[in-house]
Amino acid sequence: MKRLCSLIVLSLFIAGCASPKPPADLVGRALDAMGGTEALAKLKSLSLKGTVRQADPEQAFEPDGESWHTSSEFELTADLPAQVFRIDWVKSYTLPFPVKRAFSEIVTPQAGYVLGVDTMLRNKQSLANNPPAHAMSGLRVATNQRELLRASPSLLLEMQRHPRDVRARSDVAVAGVLHPALDYAVGQVTYTVVFDPQTALPIRIRTMDHDNIWGDVTYDLVLSDWRMVDGVRIPARRVYELRGKPVQEVQLTQLAINVPIDAAQFEPPAAIKAGAAVPATGHNHHQWVIRRQFIGTYVDSDDPGFDNRAMSSLRLDEVAPGVQFVVGGSHNSLIVEMSDHLIVFDAPVSDGQSRWTLAAAKAKYPGKPVRTLVLTHHHMDHAGGLRTYVAQGATLVVGKGSARHFREVLSASFTHNPDLAATDLSRAAIMEVSDKQTFSDGRRVVSVHLVENPHAAGMLIGYVADQRLGWVTDLWLPGAPLPQKITPLLSSVVNGVKKAGIAPVRFAGGHGSIAPYAPLEALATAN
Known part of the structure; x- marks a missing residue:
C-alpha cells in the first residue's frame, strides 16, 4: 500500500511537471472553438458597429487616477483578404474641451488616411x-495596423499559417490563475495570446x-461575450x-461577416494619397x-512632439536675458540660466x-x-x-502630494523606451513643494508656487x-484670445498669483506662447 501511494504521488508530480501543449495544439483548439479553420478561412469581409469609452489615467486629476474622457460610436468595414479597413467615427470628447467630431480612418497595408477633423491640433x-x-x-x-491585427x-x-513565428512560453497569470499562452511575432511586434483552458478561446492578447510615465507596461485586449x-x-x-487597468471599453452592437462591401470607400482622395508615409518601424510610441x-489632441506626425510636415525641429526663443523658451511643437518648456547651472x-x-x-x-x-x-503637474x-x-x-521638483507617485514612476523599469537607455533611477532626488520653493544663486531668484x-x-x-516672467501650463494658454467671462482655470492662475505674492508682467506657457498678464488680471477683476 505504501508503494502504491508513492507511485500515485510520483505520477501526480510528473503530470504537474509535464511540458505545456505544443503551440499547434493551442492554436488548433482555439480555431475549432471559434468555428473551425475552414469557416475562418472563408472570412472575406467584416462589418461591425459599436460603442467605445476611453480613459487615460495619466490625464486624471490625481496621479494614476480614473478619468473617462471620450464616448464614441463607430462603424468598421474590412476587406480581410486585402487587409484594408475603414472606421467611421463619431466621438464626443469631454477634455480638454467638450466637442463632438465625425471623421473616418482608412488603413491599408501601405499607408493610412484621415478624412475629416479628428483633433484640435491639426x-x-x-x-x-x-x-x-x-x-x-x-x-x-504602424500603431493602427498593430491594433487591427490584435482585434482581428x-x-x-495567421498564427496557424506562420508556425515559425509562434513560440511556446510560460503560462500567464490572470486573476491569480495560470493560463496557457503563446508568443506570436509579426515583424517587430510580439503578441502574447492567452487562452482559456476550458473553452480554448483566446481571452487576452498582450503586448x-x-x-512615457510608467516605462515598461502591459497593454492587453481582453475578449469576452463571444x-x-x-x-x-x-x-x-x-x-x-493598461497595467491591468481598463482604458478602453468596446461593445459591439452589430456584427456581420461576408457582406458585400463597396471597394470605393477604401480609396482616399488623390491629394493625400501621393507621398503618404509608410508604416514606421523601430519605434515604441504606440x-x-x-x-x-483619447482626448482629441494627437498631432499626427512622425515626430511625437511637433508636426514634421510644418517644421524640421523644435527651436529656442530667447524671451529674456538668460531665459530660453523651447517652442515649435505642441508642448513647450522653459530654460532658466543661473550662475553655474540651469533650471x-x-x-x-x-x-x-x-x-x-x-x-x-x-x-x-x-x-x-x-x-x-x-514639473508643473503629473500629466503624461x-x-x-x-x-x-x-x-x-x-533634482526633480514636484507639487504637494506628487513625490510618492514620481518615486514609483522612477523606480519602474523602462527597457522598451525608444529614446533612452535603461538605467536605475530609483534613488533620484525628489523635492516636493507644499506651498513655495525658492532657488537663488545670489543674483537671480526663481520660485515655484x-x-x-x-x-x-x-x-x-x-x-x-528679475524678469517678472511667470510660467503656467494648461491653466492658461498665453497668446490665445481671452474669453468674455473668466473660467475656473483662468481664475486659478489669478488667485495663485495673488496668493504667491508675485508680480508677473508676462507669462510663458506650456502651450501657446507669451502674453501680458494684465489683461487676464483685468478680466478676473471685471468678473
Missing part, C-alpha cells in the same frame, strides 16, 4: 485641404509597450487594459499615438524631446548642467520626458523674479 496637410483630410504619419499607420478574427488563422455569427464565433465585448487620440520647467512628450532640449541647452550654455527639473504630456533629466543628475485649480492636483506655477 497638422499642416489637414489644414491645407478642403474638405479636411490628411495622410497618417508612419507612427499612426483572423489572428489565430509589452513603453509608457457570439456565433454565421458559423464564426466573435467577441462582442473588448476591454483594453501608447502616445493611442492615448493622445528647466516641464519635460513634455518624450525623452526624445528632452534629449533635444538638453542638447540645445548645452550648446547655448556650455558648462552649465541642468540641476533642477520643475508635460512629464513624459522626465527620465532624461533625472538620468543626468537633475502651489496653485489650487480644477485641472491637476499638486499644480505648480513658476516665476523668474
